[in-house]
Amino acid sequence: MCAPQAATISGAGSSAAAPIYRSWAGEYAKESGVTLDYEAIGSTAGLKKIRAGATGFGASDVAPSQAELDKDALVLIPMAITGVVPVIHLPKSGDIELRLTGELLARIFLGRITQWNAPEIVQLNPGVVLRDWPIRVVVRSDGSGTTHNFADYLAKLSPDWKSQLGVKSSYAWPAGFLAVKGSDGVVKAVRETPGAIGYVDFGYVRENKLHVVALKNSAGEFVLPSTAGFRSALSNSDWASQGSFGSALTDKAGLATWPITMGTFVLFPKSTDQPEMTLRALQFFVWAFLHGDSLVQKNNFVRLPDRVQATAFKAITSIKDRTGHPLSLSLSLQGPLAQ
Numbered sequence: 001m002c003a004p005q006a007a008t009i010s011g012a013g014s015s016a017a018a019p020i021y022r023s024w025a026g027e028y029a030k031e032s033g034v035t036l037d038y039e040a041i042g043s044t045a046g047l048k049k050i051r052a053g054a055t056g057f058g059a060s061d062v063a064p065s066q067a068e069l070d071k072d073a074l075v076l077i078p079m080a081i082t083g084v085v086p087v088i089h090l091p092k093s094g095d096i097e098l099r100l101t102g103e104l105l106a107r108i109f110l111g112r113i114t115q116w117n118a119p120e121i122v123q124l125n126p127g128v129v130l131r132d133w134p135i136r137v138v139v140r141s142d143g144s145g146t147t148h149n150f151a152d153y154l155a156k157l158s159p160d161w162k163s164q165l166g167v168k169s170s171y172a173w174p175a176g177f178l179a180v181k182g183s184d185g186v187v188k189a190v191r192e193t194p195g196a197i198g199y200v201d202f203g204y205v206r207e208n209k210l211h212v213v214a215l216k217n218s219a220g221e222f223v224l225p226s227t228a229g230f231r232s233a234l235s236n237s238d239w240a241s242q243g244s245f246g247s248a249l250t251d252k253a254g255l256a257t258w259p260i261t262m263g264t265f266v267l268f269p270k271s272t273d274q275p276e277m278t279l280r281a282l283q284f285f286v287w288a289f290l291h292g293d294s295l296v297q298k299n300n301f302v303r304l305p306d307r308v309q310a311t312a313f314k315a316i317t318s319i320k321d322r323t324g325h326p327l328s329l330s331l332s333l334q335g336p337l338a339q
Contacts, residue, residue: 012039013046013059015183016201017264044143058267061145081302084260086213102157111174138198141179149262153250229258243307
């Protein structure tokens with residue numbers, strides 16, 4: 001007699017959020033026996049999959065507008081806060097703290113500053129020896145929420161970026177840039193390419209011992225990426241003051257604020273054709289809200305403010321089956337999902 005097949009949850013999308021979902025899933029499986037099959041294929045691909053009903057949940061680092069959500073009959077649920085971080089590979093640089101501004105970053109990613117000893121970079125970094133190395137720019141080739149938030153920041157600091165490229169999740173990058181797929185692809189390319197600069201979610205920085213850049217924030221302070229910096233951005237946003245979560249978290253006020261902070265989200269159908277699969281996934285995220293705070297911190301993310309968590313719970317309980325009946329969510333592991 002064959003053993004019963006273990007229950008699974010399917011999800012797809014954000015590669016930035018993959019570390020936290022997989023960490024949660026490992027602990028959840030120990031308690032519930034339910035496992036997660038998560039594809040880190042980028043926010044754009046994750047949105048396509050959930051729109052097509054091809055996965056249990058979609059994951060994105062970009063919040064679609066309410067009009068888009070209504071059109072696609074989707075529910076948006078915020079999960080955690082993180083940040084986008086410029087990372088570099090400068091040979092023989094030791095532990096230097098390289099400083100950049102948003103305007104200089106934009107010029108580098110527009111292909112206009114091509115050498116590490118460019119006068120603008122040297123002037124910003126007195127005492128740092130910057131040799132005549134070519135800048136090798138590493139970017140995402142796939143549709144990426146990380147790219148979208150990075151671009152949102154650059155557009156706020158650079159009129160040229162705003163007018164010429166705007167804010168999108170994917171671009172036709174200049175010739176000579178190293179375009180790679182996924183956050184893992186960026187990590188690999190930066191580590192293997194002397195003179196490289198790229199951008200990646202903070203969760204990948206410590207795990208891979210990447211060399212980060214200090215950025216000038218809106219208060220005029222040069223800061224390094226940290227969960228404290230993400231919390232500062234959060235506290236100076238309408239996420240904290242109003243409990244809303246549709247606005248970007250880039251370039252917020254605050255002396256300690258990391259300027260490229262971002263939220264990460266999951267999406268579900270408002271009315272599901274597969275209630276058992278949807279229920280398993282929703283139960284997983286309910287468990288994460290109730291029990292996952294320590295794992296949020298362990299993975300260098302920041303938990304949602306209580307007001308936003310309350311809004312997220314309301315969104316979760318709004319999801320129904322095709323007959324219009326609410327799904328029978330449990331706030332514990334006692335019940336059908338634990339069997």
